[in-house]
Amino acid sequence: MKRRLPPAYQGPLQPRQPGFGEPEVALSELSPNRVGYQLMEKIENRLQLLLLLNFICVAVVLFSLLRPVLVESGILGRSRLTNYLAKHQLDCPAKVDSIEATALNTTFFYSVQSDSCPLHIKGLAKQWPAYAKWTDEFFRECCSDAPVKVEHGRATRFANFLPEFSKKKMKFTAFLDEYTSKARIGTMYMPEHKLPAGLDKGDVPQPSFTSYMSPQSVKIWLGAGEYCSLPHTDYQENILVQLEGVKMVRMVEPTQRAWLYPGGRDTKASVHVPPHYSPVDFHEPDYFKFPLVKNVHFHDVNLEAGDALYIPSFWFHSIKSRPSMIHHDMGRRKSKVHMVNTTESNDMPHSKPNSVRNLAVNWWFPAPHAILDKIFEGLEDKKI
Structure with a gap:
């Protein structure tokens, strides 16, 4: 008698498949x-x-x-690169060096630049034609129809990413009318902009101590009210020259990049921050939200009208701009700075339509190889 082979195994959950000639069985x-x-x-x-x-x-x-x-x-x-940079800090003084512009020469500036350290230069712009010449009245006469790009909004901090800041194009004369208007609400400014047609670059001459470098561009910054830029780093050398108003600049050397959360998220704006920006408020750090910032050493400089600041390439920096009270006497400009207590953010005037403007110029230069070698010295040999 032949043994019957069992039907093919279909698993515990499958019904037995009917054989040849057998009726199918419904699931029900x-x-x-x-x-x-x-x-x-x-x-x-x-x-x-x-x-x-x-x-x-x-x-x-x-x-x-x-x-x-x-x-x-x-x-x-952390990554080997981050660990290496953390152990090889730049040899910069804890406090930014300061020097009178009349005492600064090419040799001294080159040594400072080679070390990739910032430098506060006092009185650089006081002999420039633009220092007394670039008034709003002068701008109306020479370049009123020049197109410019401006930003406007209610916020005074981190304007680069907050959605309440709007950008628009207008004629220079329209901007001059609006940014000084008493009816203006919030902050209005013209961010770094190439010199409008009609302005003479000779009014803001290239600093003599940079004669060995070829400039990339010179740009103007003009605004009214309070403004605080989001911390960022530039790939060029920057000579920031303050013509009117005051600026408080806070900087961090590039070897401390790991503590600044670069490329993080600006939670208020709900957008990702570009990798050369930091979401940290340098002037009022939130150590609970960003605990690594406690490891950072900040370099602070207060710029008054006529001063300049050399900001080395790749240094993170945040700039807080404020107006100053200007008095005209016999055609010569005198400035009196009214500082505001920044212990609490509420102490900061969000908008001061009755106060005068903040005017600055930036000279941009390509980063020399000496600085790149100084910052990243030895990385290739150590295969980091």
């Missing part, structure tokens, strides 16, 4: 116990998947919250 004709077992197994599989997804989500959230603490304590390792 299966026993209730078998149907219930199938449903229970499907539910169990879905519950296991949901539990796994929940576990992954909780793990991601916990890691994002604990990551700054783990990095700061050294439990979580």
Whole structure:
């Protein structure tokens, strides 16, 4: 007698396939116990998947919250490049060096630039024609129809990414009418802009101590009210020259980049910050939100009208601009700076339509190889 082979195994949840000549059996004709077992197994599989997804989500959230603490304590390792830069700081003084413009020569400036250290230059612009010449009345006469790009908004901090700041084009004369208007609400300014047609570059001559460098551009900055730029780094050398008003500049050397959360997120604006920007408020750091900033050493400089500041390439910096009270006497300009207590952000005037403007010029130069070698010295040899 031949043995019957068992039907092909279809799994515990599948009904036996009918043989040749046998009628098919509908699912409804299966026993209730078998149907219930199938449903229970499907539910169990879905519950296991949901539990796994929940576990992954909780793990991601916990890691994002604990990551700054783990990095700061050294439990979580950083990249070799970050570790190397953290151990090889630039040899810059804790306080930014200051020198009178009349005493500054090419040799001294080259040595400072080679070390990639900032330099406060006092009185550089006081002999420039633009220092007394570039009034709003002069701008109306020479370049009133020149097109310019301006920014306007209610916020005074981190204007680069907040959606309430609007950008628009207008004629220079329209900007001059609006930015000094008593009816203006918020901050209005013309960010770094190439010199409008009609302005003479000879009014803001290239500093003599930079004669060995070829400039890339010279740009004008004009505004009224309070303004604080988002911390960022530039790939060029910058000579910031203050013609009117005051600026408070806070800088961080590039070797401390790891503590500044570059390319992070500006939570208020809900946008990603570009990699050469930092979401940290340099002037009022939030150490709870950004605990790594406690490791940073800030270099501060207060620029008055006529002063200049050399900002080396790749240095992070944030600039807070304020107007000053100007009095005209016999055609010569005298400025009296009214500083505001910044212990609390509410002490800062969000807009001062009755106060005068803030005017500056930037000379931009390409970064020399000496600076790049100074910052990243030895990286190639150490294969970092």
